[in-house]
Amino acid sequence: MGRELPSGITNWLEDSPLCSRFSHAQIDTSGIPLNARLIGYMSAHTWNFPSNIISLLPSLQHIPLAGSGIDSFTWRPSSTGKYSLKHTIEALALPAPPAPWYQLVWNSLSIPRHRVILWLAVLNKLPTLDSQSMAYKHILNHCTLCLFSGESLNHIFFSCSFTAPIWSHLQNTCGFYTRSQWNDFIFWASHHWSSKSIANAINKLALSASLYHIWVERNSRIFQDISSNQNTVLLKITNSIRERLLPLSLKDGVAARRARQAWDLPSSFIRPPPRPPDEPPLQP
Structure with missing residues (x-):
């Protein structure tokens, strides 16, 4: 009362x-x-x-x-x-209603800190130098990754010579292709990766991991004057994806086998088929 x-x-x-x-x-x-x-x-x-x-x-x-x-x-x-x-x-x-990109960003397989960076990118809130230079005239819009152009989300994804081999490798591994504009790509991915298949889950994981590690590399160059080459950044991306997939154990299928081969996963990634009840257990 x-x-x-x-x-x-x-x-x-x-x-x-x-x-x-x-x-x-x-x-x-x-x-x-x-x-x-x-x-x-x-x-x-x-x-x-x-x-x-x-x-x-x-x-x-x-x-x-x-x-x-x-x-x-x-x-x-x-x-x-x-x-x-x-x-x-x-x-x-x-x-x-939930945003159409909700599952693209806030899914259970992607790494939490990676989701945050992807979320900011989807909202066009990542502090890229193109927006920073408009707000602060003393900031020069110059991509620290390729050193040849201005920095924007579209540039980082689609025209930066530093990130191009990274995206190309991941697209070939995952089997998807980006579009020419960031917003168009997010719209496409939100609709085509909406089902809960393992292939779509890995695509979301790869997207968020890639963007995260590229953004970390960009910040490292700006704020710490430390740079890594493309192979090192790609290795960080693939390792984070692989480490996220290692604990999983999936039902045998074409998608599971492709994922195991693409990311060099152990045999435990695919569960063996259930043993029929009348079949005797295998002898050691």
Whole structure:
């Protein structure tokens, strides 16, 4: 019941405070201070509000009194009554369908820190030098990877001479091809990789891992003056993909076999077929 709550200013009365039901003059003549605690108006199992307040709002007398337990807080956005950041955000956010690229970014196989970079890229929020140079005139828009052109998402993906061999290798390994514009590619991938096949899951994993390690290499050159060659960056990408796939054990099939061969995975990546119940176990 909230026995210790201020009766006049907290939302205990049908989700509203007592002061919202009466004028200031009525509250003044009732003798109830706004900060008076509810317990002061409880008598045994009945309410003990002033008669003039009861006459104005008879429903007060019909509000059930809870037991004499200790006050506790209930977080209404959460179904359990306990604080939950997820339920709080859902309560504050406007209802809207998921973005078409939701599964492309927020899928269970991609590495969490890789998802964040891909998410920013999908929203065109990565601080590439083309946008930075427009906001700050002293910043020169110069790609630190190839040193030949201005930096943008389209350049990094489709025209940078440093990243071109990396993308080409991954596209050949995964069996997909990029488009000529970043936004067009995201639109295409969001629709063509929507099913929950292992091939699509690996494509999403490869996309986020590639973008992440290329972005790390870009930042390393700008902020630390440390650079790696294309083969080193590609090795980091393939290792992160392979390490993510190693714990998996998939049902035998064409896609699973292709993935095992493409990423040099052990035989444990593919589960053996179940043994028929009447077949005796293999002898060592």
